[in-house]
Amino acid sequence: MFGYLIKRLIQMLLVLWVVSLVVFLMMSFTGDPVFMIVPIDATEDQIAQARRILGLDQSLPVQYWIFITSLLQGDFGQSYVFRQPALSLIVERMPATVEMVLVAMLIAVVVAIPLGVYAGANPKGRLSRIIMAGSLMGVSLPGFWVGMVLIYFFAVYLGWFPSSGRGETGEVLGVRTSLVTANGWHHIILPAVTLSLATMAILLRMTRAGMMEVARQDYMKFARAKGATRQDVLYKHGLKNALIPVVTIFGLQLGDLIAFATITETIFSWPGMGKLLIDSIYRADRPVIVVYLMLVALIFVVINFLVDLVYTLIDPRITLK
């Protein structure tokens, strides 16, 4: 176990290193950040000086060395636009994204698992077919378009929900979140529902596939032979095993939700780190883009690691090597 942890840790660092290299190279080959810094009427000398300050007069390997050592020292650079440390800009906006992702995940799980279990237990039923068609629709719709339609219908037409923004926030354990105010919940429902749809569809299909898979196992036949009813066998013996693969997907979906939050936040003007990324891309605010990507890479690597750990906890057949 300890050996495994060390090995995984080294792997994680390796992935992060590769990501840093790719991000650095892509960013170096595109555009010249000097013109983000200097005024429009800057002289040649001023441009050269700015270039020196940014370290752009150095060779690529040296630039990368400076980049990676300052990252490791916790210096993530300044935003060209806000003239603030890029890291704190992102960290400030993180709670908004995290709360939206969590609510979306909650909605997805609450809807998908029961429907998936039902559709898996009664694969030929009429209702199951409707559920499955609906879930296929869920993965076929562009998420941003659904968000837009929801805004039009529920915000513009019916006026039930606000169309944008985060609403009031309260403070819990030093984190500002909208999950503690009624107004905050009022604002979060539409974006969270939008974000949850794709995940909901995927979880539903996984749960159904899991239920259908376990129904074919020998222990199910054995339980039936003992005289247990079909429903009893399905829900008491089957469900637990059917949900094992769902847990893995759950972790991976968390990553997808963070990625898709960039789009949802843009539509709903939700002040999270995803919207910051998109805004920074428009403004070519390179330091913010770099820090966002490194931070998100770290989050993904940690999520994948946790998923592997949880997997071994719930499925004793799997051992860590």
Place this chain on the structure above:
Amino acid sequence: MSSFVQSEFFHNYTRSTSAILGSALMVGFVLAVTAGPFLVSQNPYDIAGLNLMDSYKPPFWMDGGDARFLLGTDGQGRDVWASILYGARISLFIGLVAMVASCVIGTFLGLVAGFYGGIIDSVIMRIADIQLSFPSILIALFLMSAVGTGVDKVLIALTAVGWVVYARTVRGTTLSEIKKEYVQAAKVAGLPNAKIIRKHVLPNVMTPLIVIATIQVGTFVLIEASLSFLGVGVPITQPSLGLLIKNGFDVLFSGLWWTSVFPGLAIMALVFGINLFGDFLRDELNPRLK
């Protein structure tokens, strides 16, 4: 042809409502896109054919609607239905070309990795692993933010995202194929590796790719739409369905819903059709489920 009509595949197809609906949606979409310019009187890119007096007309069944513009018009007096037909061409073109490119590159890398093994295999598969730990949309978004907008750049970004799934699948099947006797026999017969791979291994690893390729066109259309909606996809001179939605979104709050809702329905029709048909193919081509 008659053997195809009598095949189990065709028999199951005629009995599957979802497969028929799925392929009907796909075929309908392709036909509409191909015949597009002949179906509409207006070329939405031809500024001379536009009249600002026609701007923001609602669909024909609403008050103020105009029979010339079935689904209404946008701010430049452009027919929404015509824009959709022209935009769907760009969306479908990008999805298909990026799929073919991903398939060719991924299959090649997967064959090489599986056949030769060793360091080549490790390098290719580690890159694939790292890439798979990040959502495609994020990688594509990052690449687009670095290289800027353009149809060619979207194609590059999608291909960079899409090759992995082919490489992994092909590598897996290649590994099990090269242990089989026909490959061993070809080796003993002294055939060059390139020929063994092309003539013997490749045909046997293709089947699982059909499903992946089908579904991927839909995925690519969705990713391209998302990128264009965010403004980092296609340029405004080549508006795909995603960009049409973005343009419509800007006027949504004035109640002008038709410029964005209909292009979205078009995307849905295509991707839903692809997914329906892809699901059917997966069940048919997977011998384990039979």
